[in-house]
Each structure stands twice: as structure tokens, then as C-alpha cells.
Amino acid sequence: MAPYHHLIVHFPIALFTTAALVILMRAFSTGPVSQAAARVLTPLLALGVASALLAYALGLSVFPLETLTSSPLGRNHLLAATWTIAYWTLILVTSWRLGEAVWEGTRRWIMLGLGALGAGLLTVTGALGGHLSGSPSAVSQVFRLLGWEVYRTFYVPEFMLIALVVAAVAMAALGFAGRGARA
């Protein structure tokens, strides 16, 4: 399945990268070109997420799960891919639910932040995939300079796990509380 995974990953990479560029353009411009580009953002993201899920499934079938999760590079790639898909799905849902409203006021800067972080996750996932396929790029050197060694499994200590779960619950609660206050 490896060749098919390599074939399909081009689609989410291209679609998410284009989506990130659209977000960047629309965040800084209200011109007709930017507005036209922003109108295709949701379908672009939908195609990106769909192709990413397909690439993810194909990737999981390249090696048995035990094999993939036995090496630090495999674990890191799987983690980054999972987060990337989850994150771009978040952007898709936001874009789909709010439509043009995401560009109003300060929300455009929120979208810009979302797009930048999504592009970053995509870069990490792609760079790790390159390593796994035997074609490491210089991007790993950048990660190393930033303090992350790609050959070491990325994980956080217990207290950070607790903090992440608490933060997730708190954010969800904040959202519901905010909606309740409005209602």
C-alpha cells in the first residue's frame, strides 16, 4: 500500500496548503479575488479532509500497527497525521458552520492563526513521512534547531497530559457557558 499512500498524500498536502494560502489572502484582503477564493474554502477543506482520511487509512495499511508504532519516527508520523487531520477538520467545521462570518472583525485573525497552525502541522507530518519513505528533507534540521529531535518519540509527561485534558474540558465548558449566557 505504500505507493498508494505516497500517491494520495499529495492531495491533502496540496489542498490544505492551498486552503492555508486562501486563509492568508482573505485575512489581509477584502478584494474580489480574495472573496472569490474564500468562497471555495469550505469545499477545498472538505476535499482535503476526505483525501487526508484516505491517505491516513492507506498509511495505516502500509505496515501492521505494531510495526508502525515500534519506531519513534513511525509514532511521530502517526501522531502528527492524526493531529493534522483533527485540526483541519476543526477548520472545516468552523468554515462550514460560520461561512462568510469567519472573516468579520477579529475572527479573520482567528482564522489566520488556525490556518498557520494547520500549515505547521501539515509540514511536520509531511516531513516525517519523507523520513519514513527514505527521503528525509532539511526540514528536520529546522525542527532540531527548534529543539525537537524527530528521531525521538514525541510525548508529554503526566502533568502535561492532565493539563491538556483539563484545558480541553475547560474550553468546551467555556463554549457552552458562552452559548448559555447568550441564550
Next chain:
Amino acid sequence: MPDFEKYGGYILVGDRMRFFTGEATPKEVAAHPYLGQKKKQAEVGKHLPETRADVADWASVVPEPQLQAQRKAGYFLDLWHWRAHRSNPVGKSDDQVVAEARYGDEGKGPFFNNWDGDKKQPLLMLDPEKTGGKAALGWDDLAGGKLGFDDLYYLREDQAKPFDPKHAWKNGDTLPRRALRAGEGSRADISVHGLARWKDGYWDVTLVRRMDTGRPLDDKAFADSRVYTVGFSVHRDAFGSRWHYVSLPQRLGLSRRGDFRAARFSGAEPKWEQDWFTVTLFYPGQVSWPLLNSSRHAGAENIRKGIPVRLRHSEIQLAHYGIEMEFYDAIRRQWLYTLLAGVLLIAGFGLALNLLLARKER
């Protein structure tokens, strides 16, 4: 040794090796009809893959005639083992061989255990007549690092005499566990050239051996204009066993191109005018040949295809992998929790974002 050329010392690390998690017990090894009962092995040490019918089973030693045929065909590795304490004071290196197990070459090695098991006492003590009046070393001198290369810090057979329990021993008298000797036969083929010394954080060691020792079942003969594969390992800070640093295989060219090249010289010793060749060493961890050929290794198929380790891995990568292998289960579990926590965080963030932004929109 084509596999050694591609994978270096990894091919020697077999199933249930000594000091690995799950190592074979001395009782199991002693009960093995060939390794234990005939060869008196007490543990599973380095061995070559094809000496086993199944590389994932240390006990599946192929029949003895096949082992003999392998040895005659040159299916063995020559292991030069210089030790700072167990061989350097007598100017020797241990000469060993790795085949179905790790053995010393024929003859006597440069050290032996200074212990009489029957009498439960040391075999030898220093001979005061040959050591300027010393019957033993001083514990405070040894533990305090007060002894230098010109001091007596070892026990040599030719400076010793049988242990005398009636000697006026005093607290702090210390006799080394290993007694040193020049060695004999094939096992004593390798000598230290000049004086090997520790200086400025490095050992400076030169080993010499005849190009062809005439012992084709123990040693690899060197021939000019040929290329050989060698690997290096270093035990630092008095750590033994598998806690060592190793290199990937290196090609040594004798007047030929290789990773590094040896050139002919005349006279007693080279002028050492060549450029330095730096070999990167790394800690390999509990990574065995059976593991590398199993479904847990994504590159197992590449090994079956004969793709060399260097084409897929760097030393820094293998160093990190080796260390992580020591904590395999714990790291894998923590990684999975991190992955799930990250997804939960994204979900929480997404939920909050959509609820709050939608509220503003209304």
C-alpha cells in the same frame, strides 16, 4: 561476511543475549547439549545468524559438522579485544573469534581469574621479592585514583607467587580479580605497539599483528590491496557487557579506497602523517538481529532485500532508537496518551471556537 559488511555488529546480537531483558538463564544455557555441555558456555553471547537454524531461537544451533564447515569457509569474525586493565599492562590484546559463540582463539589469553574455587581464596598474590616488598595493592590507592602508569596497579603472573593465607594481611590489602600474563598461541597474536596511554581524555593505543597469522580458523588474514569490513566499539567509564558504544561497519582499504585507507610504511612505525578518520560511535541499546528481522521492524523487508543499514539509518538515528528501545513499553504508552490528549484538546478547542463564534454571529 556480506551481512557484517551491511549491518555490522547488529548481526551478532542474537536471541535472549546476556544482559538483555529476558536473557537466557545460566541454567538454560548450561543444559544446552552443545553450547552448555560441550562448549561450557554460561550465557548467550555474540554469535553469527547462520549458526542458528532459527535466528529468533538462540538454542537452535545447527549441527556440529555444519558449524565446522562454516568455520573452514571463513564464516566467523575476528574480534580484537584490548582492555585497559586486563591486557594493556602486559602489552597485549585479547584475540577472539565470533562464530556460534564468542570464544578466545586457541591458546591462553592475557588474563585469568585470580580465584581458587576449591580453597575459596585468591590463587596468586604479589611476590614481594619482585615488587619492591609489596604483597598486595592498597585499596585507598586504587579507589582514590592515586596510581599512575609507572606504578604497580595490576597483578602479573610473572610478578606473583601462590597466595599465602598466613601472610600478615592488613585491612586495605587488595588483590585484583584478574591476573595478567603474556598469553600463548593464537590468542596472543595481537600486541600493543609502544605504550598505550590515557591522556587528555583519550586512550592512544596502537595494536599490531602479523598480516597473516597462519591460523585460518581463528584469524582473518590481511592481504595488501584488499578491502576489509571492520567495526569498532568502546566501553567507557568502566562499563562492561552491552553498555558500550559501537560503530556502523567501516570499509578499510589496504592501499585501496575504502571509508578509510591503510598505507604501507617502512621502519619500526608509521609517521602518522595521514589525515585523521573519525568514526562515529553510538549506544545501540537492546536492538537484536531477531528484532530487526521481525514484524516490529519496518525495515525487515529491506534487510531481506540486502539493503545496507547506512542507506536507511544514520548513527544519530540509531542512537536515539537504541535508547528508546530500553523504555519501549513506557514510551509507547505515553506516546499514545499524548496522541489522544492532543485530539481531545483539538476537539475541545473546536467546540469552544464554534460555540463562541456562532454566539457572536447571532
